[in-house]
Amino acid sequence: MSWAMMGEQFGWGVIKEEGWRKGPWTAEEDRLLIEYVRLHGEVRWNSVARLAGLKRNGKSCRLRWVNYLRPDLKRGQITPHEESIILELHARWGNRWSTIARSLPGRTDNEIKNYWRTHFKKKAKLSPENSDQAKARTLKRQHFQQQLLQQKQQQQYLQLNESDMKRMMSLLEETEPKAQYMPQLRQEMGAATSCPNMAEEQSLFYPMGNGNETSNEDVVWDGLWNLDDYQWKLWCSKPS
DNA sequence: AATCGTACCAACCGCTATGTC
DNA sequence: GGACATAGCGGTTGGTACGAT
Incomplete structure (x- = not known):
């Protein structure tokens, strides 16, 4: 008998000084939580x-509800198709698990995060080329964020003006699709499938219509993090 | 059969963003 | 506008299962 089962059977559980229980959930706790959400919502x-x-x-x-009890959760193994989606979206967005999860109905950010760590983290580590790219991307992000901060301070925290957004959108259009490096990445990671058509691919990158849309601005920023060095320099050197 | 290493996953923690008063 | 509460996110930890030795 496992500790969790014993805990369930005997009503154990760590009680913190504040009075909160910690550790594995019991069936009774799950039942109470489901009933609560059914009556009051999330x-x-x-x-x-x-x-x-x-x-x-x-x-x-x-956390228990979102990751385990939600009725719309898809249990079971990640399919090859889901895996390829995870790979593509991670290449685009990095560790933004909740964003990635929005493109995989029934999967949680926690599930995807765990899957990534188990299946790909090591492989990514072993590839010096990939880690160099990751470092370069991180530096780019830091550089850009610093610039943005300064810009924001100068503009007294005003939103970007329309022409900036247009510049970024046009730059992104030059960058898409990310087909330059994706086939190599797919091959390295052993992904089995890819999106059958452009429309589906587009819907993966720009998920809409589920009530949790990614804004245009988000898409713009996310795309910028993944710009090639050349395009990055171009962006930085362009007059505003 | 025992031990060890690893994969998997649930849950927690710390931090940030957002909402409310 | 500031303080506080709440929600959400990503990183990390710890326990279990299972295969290899």
């Missing part, structure tokens, strides 16, 4: 303890 997680009779903090309840 809101005010901190009141769950009081209203549902759970000795869990709101954070823990939310």
Whole structure:
């Protein structure tokens, strides 16, 4: 019998000094949480303890619901197609797991994060070429963020003007699709499939219509992080 | 059969963003 | 506008299962 099962059977669980339970969830706790969400919806997680009779903090309840109890979750192994989507979106967005998860209905950010770490982190580490690219991208991000900060301060935190957005959009159009490096990455990672058509690929990069849309501006910033060095220099040197 | 290494995954932690008063 | 509460995110940890030796 595992500790978790024993804990469930005997009602064990770590009680913190604040009075919150920690550790694995019991079936009874799950039942209470499901019932609570059914009645009240996914809101005010901190009141769950009081209203549902759970000795869990709101954070823990939310996490349990989002990662495990939600009815729309897809259980089971990540399919080759899902894997290829993860690879492509990670190449584009980096460790933005929640963003990636939005393109994979039924999968959670935690699940994708775990999958990535298990299957690809090592491979990525072993490839010096990839790590160099990652370092370069990180530097680019830092450089850009610094510039942005200065720019923001100068503009007293005003939003980017229209011409800036147009410049970035046109630059991004020159960059897309990311086909230059994706086939190599797919090969290295052993991904089995790719998107059957451009429309689907587009929908992966620009997920819309699920109530959690990525804004145009987000897409613009995300695209900028992945610009090639040449395009990056071009962007930095362009007069505004 | 025992031990070890590794893959997998649930859960926690710390931080940031956003909302509310 | 500031303080506080809440939600969300990404990184990390710890436990379990399982195969290799």
